[in-house]
């Protein structure tokens with residue numbers, strides 16, 4: 001099992017961002033983690049990346065209970081920190097190479113071309129769409145067993161979204177890498193997901209295999225998600 005949550009609760013102060021979550025993710029699949037704002041998606045990813053720790057319960061990644069050291073096996077990028085703003089795109093790529101032994105510079109170079117990013121531009125000069133693309137370049141150039149993408153589409157236009165999906169299909173090694181995409185924008189990733197989890201108020205409220213959802217139940221992921229969210233909200 002690539003990732004396991006065993007009765008995981010994560011509190012910030014007295015608020016439970018995750019409440020007694022148990023789940024298992026298999027290696028080599030693309031998972032969607034779907035939920036509205038504030039449902040616990042980012043917290044789930046941060047627990048896997050070792051950026052926060054459970055208040056109770058345990059998170060295990062590749063058989064190891066998660067500590068900071070898991071960053072060697074998990075590629076995870078949320079925001080490009082303001083700290084990097086004065087670096088050029090090329091310098092940022094070189095910096096990542098020094099930080100992560102699994103960073104593949106050839107892959108990064110190909111991704112930069114695909115994403116039409118100018119290596120000489122400073123990060124602060126990049127449009128929001130190009131920052132989104134750069135984030136993806138830096139994440140996908142790492143050859144880690146686990147890849148976490150937090151809202152990779154947010155605020156980006158249709159062309160950027162398409163280029164992100166294409167690069168996922170091109171650069172993810174589907175035999176080796178487990179990918180989790182946290183998003184509330186379901187349409188985009190519908191075609192590439194193997195399995196979906198729905199999260200609401202810190203609880204996992206649904207888990208489906210996308211193919212059987214479609215073929216056996218005749219639902220798209222979006223329809224399924226809307227129906228279970230509707231049940232929650234009318235409770």
Ligand SMILES: Nc1ncnc2c1ncn2[C@@H]1O[C@H](COP(=O)(O)OP(=O)(O)OP(=O)(O)O)[C@@H](O)[C@H]1O
Pocket residue numbers: 012013015016017035036037038039040041042043044
């Ligand atoms: N550092 C923090 N301190 C206090 N509360 C937090 C912190 N991070 C998250 N929370 C709270 O935990 C809950 C879950 O947040 P989380 O960021 O995991 O949700 P999310 O589904 O990723 O939402 P979004 O789509 O808005 O990013 C929210 O109620 C949020 O306010």
